[in-house]
Amino acid sequence: MNFRNFQVPYSIDDRYSKKVAYFSMEFAVHQPLKIYSGGLGFLAGSHMRSAFELKQNLIGIGILWKYGYYDQARNQDQTLQVTWMEKIFSFLEDTDIKFQILIHDHPVWVKAYYLRPETFNTAPLFFLSTDLPENDYVSQTISHRLYDANVATKIAQFILLGVGGAKLIDELGYSPDLYHLNEAHGISAAFHLLNKFKSVDMVRKHLVFTTHTPEEAGNEKHDIYLCHKMSYFCGLSIDEVRRLCGVTDDLFNHSLAALRFAKLANGVSELHGHVSREMWSKYEGICPIISITNAQNYRYWADKQLYRAKDEANDWAFDDRKKYLKKRAFDIVADQTGKLFDPNVLTIVWARRFAGYKRADFLTQEMDRFNKLINNTKYPIQIIWAGKPYPLDYPSISQFNNLVHLSKNYKNVAVLIGYELGLSKRLKQASDIWLNNPRVPREASGTSGMTACMNGAVNVSTDDGWIPEFINHGHNGFVVPKADYKNMTVHEQDKYDFDKLYDILENQVLPLYYDSYDTWRQVVKNGMTDVRFQFESNRMADQYYELLYK
Structure with missing residues (x-):
């Protein structure tokens, strides 16, 4: 199968013809594909199944976690033991697409794998991996463990999802009408798009955002100087990032950046919509926040x-x-x-x-x-x-x-x-x-x-x-x-x-x-x-x- 000029491989329902790329750190589509930790993944999995059932013009972008989240085992006394087992997914297809992204001013090779819709009845899904012989060991570990505890690795994972996902879309020639971020992990895509479109308004036109966190402390924040050093901002200076993202201290708030770059955002229940609007109201320049209540796939x-x-x-x-x-x-x-x-x-x-x-x-x-x-x-x-x-x-x-x-x-x-x-x-x-x-x-x-x-x-x-x-x-x-x-x-x-x-x-x-x-x-x-x-x-x-x- 040729992955250049990629099209969704089934006939699209006219009501859902707008092209969408859906970014998520985790997808729980079926038990054998263990690349999820919890509710965010379960939600994304059901969304991808429904996109397939409704024949929507949508593709999913995620990361192929070599060791998943972790495997839950037991110690001798029955208590919890965390184990890491390599996962092998023979049902994924190698797209032969390989490209480089910049992490820590250092080129890192990224490879893309494909999950065909008919395998688990989902929208087409692409998964990124850095676990390649061309990369040094540290770069290989970026796609090893979902939500890695090391701060620098975690920021690199966010870059892989956002910048890597946006670059993959360019490689596929998919040119979506909208980039949909399921949670703010992939907001680095906005900086890639800013280089591509040369205009904040154009980025805004193409970006929508779903927030899942009802309290400010739960939203990811990282040292802005570390993010800059890690090449998170795709060449923008720290001053430009501060201006664009409303950063007043030394912490880069991923959700706040997403709310400023998106044209529209949503909370995931009616109550969460109210809580989010109230929570973010003290910040300037954020997009409107509506609510679309989560749901799960009946089939x-x-x-x-x-x-x-x-x-x-x-x-x-x-x-x-x-x-x-x-x-x-x-x-x-x-x-x-x-x-x-x-x-x-x-x-x-x-x-x-x-x-x-x-x-x-x-x-x-x-x-x-x-x-x-x-x-x-x-x-x-x-x-x-x-x-x-x-x-x-x-x-x-x-x-x-x-x-x-x-x-x-x-x-x-x-x-x-x-x-x-x-x-x-x-x-x-x-x-x-x-x-x-x-x-x-x-x-x-x-x-x-x-x-x-x-x-x-x-x-x-x-x-x-x-x-x-x-x-x-x-x-x-x-x-x-x-x-x-x-x-x-x-x-x-x-x-x-x-x-x-x-x-x-x-x-x-x-x-x-x-x-x-x-x-x-x-x-x-x-x-x-x-x-x-x-x-x-x-x-x-x-x-x-x-x-x-x-």
Whole structure:
């Protein structure tokens, strides 16, 4: 296949004819392609699947991570072990495209690999690698580990995605109408485009941006002198960068630069749109921020037999299928932990990226209360935890390990490793309750609960991210009512949420599941119906064309 003058290799729907190049640090399109860490990748993966289903004129640009994010293994005592295994992807095609980019005033060779749409039913995807014999070892390591902990390597990765991705597009002869940055990691592309178009207005005309971070501290900032030394700004002087990007101190704020170079940006839920507009309002020269709520791909995630039983109003088949899904997932629990879970028992799952604000161990904040819940013989429960902490986030790793040690005291508590796409789907099928308790308003969107719903789980959540748009309490899920969080300390907020969450579990959820199962089943079905119509990624991919690309 010739990759020069590249065109999307299927007929395009006229509604989506505008040419778009979509940049993302991570894509989770299918379990075998392990180049993702968490929600950002899951979201990008569903977006690429919907772009394919809707026949949109869009290509994805990412990085081929030689060791992925990391592989989650166990130490001798079952605690978390971070391992790095080389990944081999025989289904990717070598494009024979090779070019150089400047990193640290030093030419680095970049090679591009291609994922054909028919392989995993996605838009065409291109992945960049520096792991080439032409490069010195340090340059080779740029594409080794997703979100490398070394600051200079991380900046080099941002240059690879942004400048490398923009140069690849030039090599392909694709000439997109729009460059869409999914998060600010690829904003170095703007400096490449500035050299190409010779005008900030022209760059603005071609750039749109999706922000996923609802708090200022979470947005990446790096020393502007280090970025300059690393050739991040494609030849611009520091003074020019300050002027263009509104930098007043010595920190280059990637998101702020993206908001100044883009013509339009979006937050990833209605709430996040409000939070973002308020957060960035004190800066000058930023683009408007709309909101397009995240969504997940029904075709990839949903259990179709469960939906069929629901649509046919066949309650026996519905219950039988859900039990089977639970039983199958419990084989993984037994294999990893030696614990035999019962498909007839209400199962709570907390599974996602481990990060402080997501409060993984929230249920265990007061052990008396936890023991009462876990040892309840009238309303028995089982709990599964899973997720990947960042490999150098020691507080989160410690949280994970504490849960492992805690789980050894109970037959009905398990902590699993290997939380990637495959296990994620199984745990959603295992789950009766998908527990989500981030500290409001720190979750920009959060999408794991959407795919949980698509597999017959009920969301029990704090009122953050996409949840305010979805949960109708008691009808399709359960939500902790918002308090006046702004005037609370973190400790007060945690205490309030904890008490409310336990109250909902003990007095509403458990009695409903065990004493009124017909009503419980209806809550499950309501969630399945509502999520399919509001939070399916074809809706989202369509809105990107309608609202962001127009």
